[in-house]
Amino acid sequence: MIRLLLKTLFLEILLLLLHHSSAVDDDDLSPFPKNFLFGTASSSYQYEGGYNIDGKGQSNWDNFTHGGRSMIVDGSNGDIAVDHYHRFQEDIDLLEALKVNSYRLSISWTRILPKGRFGEINWPGIDFYNKLFDALLLKGIQPFVTLSHYDSPQELEDRYGGWLSPQSQEDFAFYADLCFKTFGDRVKYWVTFNEPNYQVPLGYRSGIYPPSRCSGLLAMANCKEGDSEKEPFIAAHNIILSHAAAVHLYRTKYQVEQRGRIGIVLQQEWYEPMSNSTADKLAADRARSFTFNWFLDPIIFGKYPKEMENILGSILPEFSTNEKKKLKKALDFIGINYYTASYVQDCMHTKCDSRFGISTTEGSYMTSGNKNGVSIGESTPFSWFNIYPQGMEKTVTYVKDRYNNTPMFLTENGYAQQDDPNFTLEDQVNDFKRIQYMENHIEALSTAIRKGADVRGYFAWSLLDNFEWIYGYTIRYGFYHVDYSTLKRTPRLSATWYKQFIANYTEAKFTGIDNLLQTT
Ligand SMILES: *[C@@H]1O[C@H](CO)[C@@H](O)[C@H](O)[C@H]1NC(C)=O
Ligand SMILES: *[C@@H]1O[C@H](CO)[C@@H](O)[C@H](O)[C@H]1NC(C)=O
Ligand SMILES: *[C@@H]1O[C@H](CO)[C@@H](O)[C@H](O)[C@H]1NC(C)=O
Ligand SMILES: *[C@@H]1O[C@H](CO)[C@@H](O)[C@H](O)[C@H]1NC(C)=O
Numbered sequence: 001m002i003r004l005l006l007k008t009l010f011l012e013i014l015l016l017l018l019h020h021s022s023a024v025d026d027d028d029l030s031p032f033p034k035n036f037l038f039g040t041a042s043s044s045y046q047y048e049g050g051y052n053i054d055g056k057g058q059s060n061w062d063n064f065t066h067g068g069r070s071m072i073v074d075g076s077n078g079d080i081a082v083d084h085y086h087r088f089q090e091d092i093d094l095l096e097a098l099k100v101n102s103y104r105l106s107i108s109w110t111r112i113l114p115k116g117r118f119g120e121i122n123w124p125g126i127d128f129y130n131k132l133f134d135a136l137l138l139k140g141i142q143p144f145v146t147l148s149h150y151d152s153p154q155e156l157e158d159r160y161g162g163w164l165s166p167q168s169q170e171d172f173a174f175y176a177d178l179c180f181k182t183f184g185d186r187v188k189y190w191v192t193f194n195e196p197n198y199q200v201p202l203g204y205r206s207g208i209y210p211p212s213r214c215s216g217l218l219a220m221a222n223c224k225e226g227d228s229e230k231e232p233f234i235a236a237h238n239i240i241l242s243h244a245a246a247v248h249l250y251r252t253k254y255q256v257e258q259r260g261r262i263g264i265v266l267q268q269e270w271y272e273p274m275s276n277s278t279a280d281k282l283a284a285d286r287a288r289s290f291t292f293n294w295f296l297d298p299i300i301f302g303k304y305p306k307e308m309e310n311i312l313g314s315i316l317p318e319f320s321t322n323e324k325k326k327l328k329k330a331l332d333f334i335g336i337n338y339y340t341a342s343y344v345q346d347c348m349h350t351k352c353d354s355r356f357g358i359s360t361t362e363g364s365y366m367t368s369g370n371k372n373g374v375s376i377g378e379s380t381p382f383s384w385f386n387i388y389p390q391g392m393e394k395t396v397t398y399v400k401d402r403y404n405n406t407p408m409f410l411t412e413n414g415y416a417q418q419d420d421p422n423f424t425l426e427d428q429v430n431d432f433k434r435i436q437y438m439e440n441h442i443e444a445l446s447t448a449i450r451k452g453a454d455v456r457g458y459f460a461w462s463l464l465d466n467f468e469w470i471y472g473y474t475i476r477y478g479f480y481h482v483d484y485s486t487l488k489r490t491p492r493l494s495a496t497w498y499k500q501f502i503a504n505y506t507e508a509k510f511t512g513i514d515n516l517l518q519t520t
Contacts, residue, residue, distance in 0.1 A: 030505050031446035037142065037457030038502045039102035040095065040479065041412050043149035043194065045078045046466040048108060050085030054124035057114025059151040060162070064210035071208050071221060074472035081467045083487050085128065092135050094463060094480060094489060098499045102142040104411060104459045105132075106149035106194065109175055115155040117174040126182055133186045144409075144459070145187045146265065147176055147246065149194040150209070150469075157211055163200075163235040163242075172242035173249055180254045188260035190250065191335055191411070192243040195267045196236065197291050204231040205362075208470060217358050229361045230315055237317040240298050244323070247330045264299065265335030265411045268292045268399070270391030271344045274371055279346035283365040286311075287344045290363035293402070296334065300403055302327040311360055333456070334403065335411035338395050338441070341376055341388035342367040381418045382475075387437060392444035400453040407454045413441050414461035417476045428481050429492040438494070442501075460498065464489060 045061050052062070064070050065077030084091055095103055109116075111125035133143050152162065153171075160167045176192070193199075199209065205228045206221065207214030213226025243264055250262050271287045273280035289297075289305035297305045302324040304316055319327065345352060348364040369375055369386045377388035392413070399408060415434040420427075438460060449455050465478035473484055479495040482488070 031449045032505055033449075033456065035456075037102040037144070037409065037459070038505075039100045039104055039141075039144060039457065039459045040098070040463040041104035041459040041461045042084070042463060042466065043106040043146065043151075044108035044111070045081070045149070045151045046468070047081050047084040047105075047464070048111075049078065049080040049083045051077075051079045053085075054111075054128070055114060055122040056108065056125060057110035057119070057122070058154040059108065059110045060154050060157055060210040061151045062110075063154045063157070064212065069212065069222065072470055072472045074474050076467065076472035078467045080487075082464050082482050084464075087487070088128075088132050089135060090489070091463065092132075092139060092141070094491075095136075095141055096139045097491075098463075098479065098495060099502050100141060100498075101502075102144050102189075102457065102459070103136055103463075104144040104146070104191075106146035106151075106191075107179060108151060109148065110151070110153045112178065113153065113175055116153045116159075116171045118155060118159065121178065129183060133183060137186055142189065143187050144189040144191070144411075144457075145179075145183070146191040146194045147179060148172070148192065150199055162211060163238045164204075164231060166238055166241070168238050169242045169245050173245040176246035177249055177253075180250055180258070184254050184258040184260060188258070190260060190262040191265050192246050192262065193239060194265045194335075194411075195337060196239045196264075197266050197295055200232050200236045200239065204228070204235050218362070229359060232361075233312065233316055236294060240295060240327070241319075241323060243299060244326045244330045248326055261332040261407075263331045263333035263335055263409070264295065265337060266292055266295055267337040267339070267412070268395050269339070269367075270341035270388060270395050271367070272341060272376060274343040274345040274368070277346070279349050280344065283346035283348070283363075284344040286363045287365050287367065288398070290365075296399075296403065298327055299330045300328070300406070307363070311363065315361060331406070333407040333409055334399060335409050336395060336399060337412035337461075338392050338410065339413065339416075340369075340385050341391035342369050342384075342386070343371050343376055380416065382416055385416050387440075389437075389440040389444040392441045393448045396445065396448040396453045396455060397451065400448070405452070405454050407456055409457040409459070410445060410455060411457075411459050412461040413438070413458065414477045419474045419476055425481070425483075425490065428476075429490055431492045431494045434492070434494040435497045438498070439501075 061078060107129060112122055114122050136143050156162050156168060156171055162168055202209035203211055204213050204226060205218050207219055207223040207226060208221045212221055212223050213231060214221055214223040214228045215226050216228055218228035247262050271284040273284040286307045289307040293305040294308060297303060308316060345366045347366050352366045354366045369383060375386050377386040379386050396408060415437040417431060442458060445458060462477045464480045465476040465482040467473060468475045479498055480489040480491055
């Protein structure tokens with residue numbers, strides 16, 4: 001305990017030093033606009049647990065993790081997760097302690113519509129979210145709500161193949177309508193989809209996420225069926241149109257009265273060309289188009305990126321004239337999840353020594369965290385996670401320039417800590433690396449804001465350690481450590497840091513919807 005106290009003291013001193021060298025240390029020069037949202041992010045399947053109680057239906061992730069074929073490294077699932085379903089009040093107290101003014105979460109589709117539009121509304125599920133939103137607002141914390149964060153009803157998968165069918169658009173609109181109607185008096189920030197640009201390739205190309213469909217050389221799972229070369233583009237197409245349907249509905253039926261905002265969240269890794277060659281620079285452009293602009297170009301410009309059209313030809317589905325009209329500027333804000341960066345090497349003109357680049361439908365490029373054995377940034381135990389704060393500024397600036405400075409939120413950013421059973425609790429909570437990571441990334445973000453990027457919020461992933469998909473419980477991202485045998489939450493040093501940081505740079509309390517609208 002004494003040691004812990006000493007370490008805390010040490011942290012205070014460290015923060016003081018960091019603070020003095022920091023570019024964002026003067027209140028008057030705060031780069032963050034008034035009403036900037038500082039929050040933490042979460043998702044239903046990773047947090048809630050309660051997977052089959054109070055009338056909840058089976059989701060695709062319930063089906064996948066229970067099916068015995070998932071590749072989750074510790075064989076775990078989200079049945080209990082961090083039991084947020086039962087502990088939400090305690091967790092909101094933790095949010096209050098951090099003094100955040102917003103909380104990003106997702107609604108579990110099957111908790112309120114167990115069988116999509118083919119069954120009844122589940123009122124106990126509605127009741128749960130009513131209580132959750134009310135409890136947040138009581139503490140002055142704005143809910144920032146995602147409709148689809150990877151989990152969807154298994155019923156829709158069974159009936160018509162989920163996102164592969166245009167019928168999914170009707171289901172998504174039905175679900176979105178219910179949410180706007182029921183919660184829209186209190187929820188002013190809506191996100192249709194979280195990271196469809198990861199969900200789709202993982203579900204329909206490599207097959208390591210549900211519905212685990214894949215084929216040929218791109219398969220990374222033992223899929224029963226699928227077409228890795230074609231299906232990702234069909235699923236993405238239906239998700240893009242589902243997004244547009246929900247936005248159209250919100251704008252025509254609810255927005256005037258409810259006065260909220262609606263957008264989509266994508267993950268963007270920053271891509272640096274491996275060399276100064278034109279081929280590698282074009283490969284980095286292709287990488288951005290095949291992973292990010294893939295979704296945003298249609299939603300904002302009404303068409304897929306040129307790079308994709310040129311390479312994919314007829315594999316890429318087409319939008320009808322009517323759909324194109326609905327798609328243009330079909331969002332109020334762009335959500336960006338930024339964690340890491342990698343080098344990109346051309347595989348179109350050069351032969352690549354990797355499984356990547358073996359198919360043109362992936363864009364014919366290869367990514368790597370290293371160049372000649374040197375990592376792009378500080379490396380971590382995870383090959384995919386190299387620390388590159390400059391990528392934060394570059395990503396935000398890229399999105400600003402490409403999409404005419406559409407309002408942005410940094411909807412996720414966080415530090416992955418490997419779980420080691422030999423660590424003591426003390427080791428687990430002394431997360432200096434996380435503090436340094438966030439400090440540097442927020443500083444890079446503030447540089448982008450100073451240079452004119454319209455960024456309106458930052459959400460750290462995550463409040464708590466939680467179920468990290470394919471990594472199960474083996475990676476920890478929380479400001480609070482979770483002991484999975486007791487579910488006890490223990491603050492890490494980063495929790496103290498975030499609280500101080502917010503207190504120093506923001507008006508923590510949200511000052512009302514009118515101010516939000518003023519700046520939009
Ligand atoms: C997953 O869904 C399929 C199709 O409905 C079903 O046959 C299977 O039993 C389900 N698996 C689990 C573990 O519930
Ligand atoms: C590219 O060229 C610039 C300017 O000549 C140089 O500073 C940089 O190191 C080069 N980058 C690579 C990857 O070779
Ligand atoms: C934990 O400690 C034991 C005994 O020292 C060692 O054998 C084991 O490899 C360690 N586990 C990890 C994950 O480092
Ligand atoms: C907040 O401000 C105080 C007083 O200036 C300073 O001691 C502290 O280091 C700052 N904390 C953070 C996290 O920036």
